[in-house]
Structures are given as C-alpha cells and as structure tokens.
Amino acid sequence: MEGTYAPRRALPHPIEIILLAREIDAPALLPSAMYDLSRYTPSQAALGCTSSQTGAILRLGDDDLLNMLRGREHASRFFSTFIVNELEGREPSLWCLHRKEEKPIDRRACQIAFETITFELLRDVNGVVNNRTSDPLYAISDAELLQTKEDMPGGDNVPTMRTCEPCRSEFGTVVDTAKEEFWRKLPVWFCVDVPTWG
Template identity: 30%
Template structure:
C-alpha cells in the first residue's frame, strides 16, 4: 500500500481500485485503522421480490441508504458502518480542509469503482456521528441544552469537525459545550441554577428522568480527544463532587490514569478548601476580614456612617451569631459530611446566603458575610486549575482551530 500525506492519515479511505495516473495518496487505504488492505466494494443485487439491495461484496453485509442524506444530485457516496450517504463534493470541500485536499487529488479513470455513478468514500466513524456532521454542514448545527442526549450529538460533531479540519463547526460546538463547563464563575452559577431547577422539577418523576448534564467523565475524555483544555477545570471539578463509589461503579466510561490522578488530587484539594473556608470564617468573626464590620454602635440602626459605611449595631450578639454559624458549618460539612461537603463553591455560597437568617437584624454584618463569601468563591474558582494540576486556561486555549492543532 502506498503512504499518505500527513493531513489525510488516520482518517479515511477511498473505496476503489487504483487507476492509471491516479495519485498513490488517493489509491491507498489511509491509516492503520483500516481492517485490511482489501477494498470494500459495494455492489447492487436484488432480493426475491426484485427489490434492489446494496451489498458489501467482501463481507456480504447489506448496506442502507440514509433516508434523509442520500441526495439524488449528490456527487460522492460516503459510507460509515452500514450506512450510505450521497452528498456533494463541493459542500464537503467548502467546509473541510481535509476533504478539499482529498477531492483535489487527480481523479481515477475507468477502473475506479462507483455506485450510482458516484465514487465511494469509506469513513472509519460511527454512522450516527457522520449523519449528524453532514446534517450540521447542510442545515447548521443543532445546539440545544447540553443535556445527555444533546451532548451525544454535539460531541460526535465536535470529534469529526476536529478530525476533518472543519473549523467553523469545531468552534461552535466547543463554545456550546462551554456553556455547561464554563471558564467563569458567573457562568458556572447559571449552570448550577439550571441543574437545581431540573432536580426540583423531576425529583419525583416516575420513571426517573435523565440527569441535567452528561457524565463529566465523558466531557473530560472529549476535551482530551479534541484538545479543548478550557473545558477541563469545570468538568473535573464537577466530577470531583461525585463519591468515588459512583465514579468507579459506572463502567460506561473511564478516565485515563493521568486524569484519574488529577481527579484524586483535585478532590482532596477541594475538600481541604472547605476546611480552610470555615477556618477563615472563624477569624473573620472578629472583624479582621470584614471591612464594613466595624463593631461601632450608631444612633441610626442600619444607616450608613459619616464615612458611607454601614456599621454593626450589636457587636456582642453578632460575634455570638458568627460563633454559632462556624460551629454549625463545622458540624454539617466536616463532621456529618452532608450535602455539599465536596463542593466548596456551594458551601461558600450557602454560608453567604445565611445573612437573611442569622443577621436579619444587622444589615452591616449581613452584607459583610455576603461580601466575604463572594470573595472566597472567586478565590476558589481561580484555584481550580491548580487543584487539578491543570494549566490555567488562556484565551488562546478556548477554542483552538483545527489548523492550529495540525501544526
């Protein structure tokens, strides 16, 4: 078999016999992923009722035309698994650098195998993913809500867009996935709000509904496969909130050894961050970290001071409330390990929201607690790449183009 160019290797093979004058690159089976050096030639036959069938002459497998993507005026037939797609060379070449190079090679002569008057291109990809990719090229990508079903479709398109150098689809799909695994705390909070609404709405559903988002293991693996490092911090953080029993009992997907190590280190760091958070709160109760908590009595309860800062109206009572709050948080998150015990962002958010309960009579302390929690959450968010031993995401990382990946 002849060798192929770097841009074509590992992706596909053309189904034909070498013809005089045809480029060796086009005539050869491409990459080591092909099952053999023998061409898989489809042929037309008929069943007993006279219905025409397309059969793989090597395996005798019956092939089917895709119901929506076998176009009468198509100029090339793409085969994936047992499915045939008849599409346009011009459409593939317009969007894909890879296909543009393949179809730009010298054409074969009379010896080239054809089906329905078109050359046949065999792709070593799942038929479902190829169908979704071609639909996205013709009709635009369908980007929904990052649910498990949506992720299955978008991930398949993203893989093939990366593989076949279709930059427009690659950028769009990674941007869509970034809404569920974002790089900013504000977007993460919006994601979590949607998850909580879903959890409440479907908590008593029978039969149980799918989770709001897909398994983060699949997201981590996809990010590695398509080189989208901007998805990794939030995906690994999301996964770190799962108990190890749940992570390891699910056999549908698994991390490689390096990401598994990152997960363990990050999970430990996240749990330690909760201890540090509560310890920080212990010191903050004495006014060291709350700039507006001055412990100065004022004749005007809840009003701003002469310097424009609200002041604590009842320092003794507030110190007592802080002490009780620290004790409660320690018991709940560190000893009892209740909900959120592995999610420091959630813990900090919940502590900050206790202002309306614990400090309803002191606006200054309520605001101080809320501001403290917001600052701590921002600090933790910035630390996530470090917790999981990842390089900090940069604008250049999210998302890179296929051309840059091939360099």
C-alpha cells in the same frame, strides 16, 4: 422527586465531558468538569458512568482520576481554611448595629450568628439535604445565604443565623473574594494547563 439535587437528568456526566475534552483537545472544559466530578464520592468517580450516547461504561484514565482526587483534596483544604480564617471567632463589623446594646448577649448577636453558621457548615447540612457530598464552592456560598434565608414554617423562627446588615455585607465581600479565588485555582488543583482561565 422535586427539590432533590439531580443535575444528571439534564446535563452530561462530568466523565463524559472530561473524555470529550481530552479527545478534542479542549483543556478549558477540564477544570469545571473535574470539579463537578469531585463532588461525587471517590468510589462513584472511580466506577465511571454509563454513556448517554452508547450505553457503554465510561471511566477516566488513571492520571485524570488521580488529578481529580488531588483537586478534591485541595478544594476541601481551601474550604476548611476558609472556615478557620473567616468564620471561626469572627468579630462583628466595626459598624455592627449591636455593638452598643446594653446586655452582653445582645452585643454578641452577630458573633453568635457567625458561630452558628460555622456549626452548620461543619455539620454539612447542605451536603445531606441537597445530596452534595462534597461541594466546597456551594458551602462557601451557603455561609452567606444562611444569613438571609426565610424562616421555616412551623419552626421557632428565631433568626439565630442572621447578622445585622453591616456584618452581613462585610462578610458577603469576604465570601465573594473566596469564591473568585477558589474558581481561579481550579486548573492548578486539578493539574490542568489553561492559560486563559479566569
């Protein structure tokens, strides 16, 4: 079905990558593969996958499964902390274009947009629509993308999630910093030693 998030049609399953990385001693493959697997439900990860080569059922060892689940929790905690620290009650930029509006509601336009974005992320719209049960990195990116998405045809087309450009730009910097920090922490979260990770 077009528009459905289904990377497995073209890419190997993350369990296959994890097992291969262990077999050939390539730890640099593990953090991203573990993160990819952590986006599945815990029960799906525990059940394993069917080998694309042999058709056999492949499962992670207990240590890798536990490390993946721990890493999933760390990623979720990072995302919830991001929401609390960077979105909840976010003040508009000092250069906000709405600061000098006459009506109080107009002065709060960017703050209302940030509150709406917070609500959308907490509702996990991206998870339901795109079949991403737990993808904090995508959700952090989506926090900025929600401010620039086109209006939906046939909808009210009220840009309630759009901030002015100075507020969006300032928040975009925060999002970029959070994504870089998130990626840098993957090896620690998933208990993988990768000295050159970056």
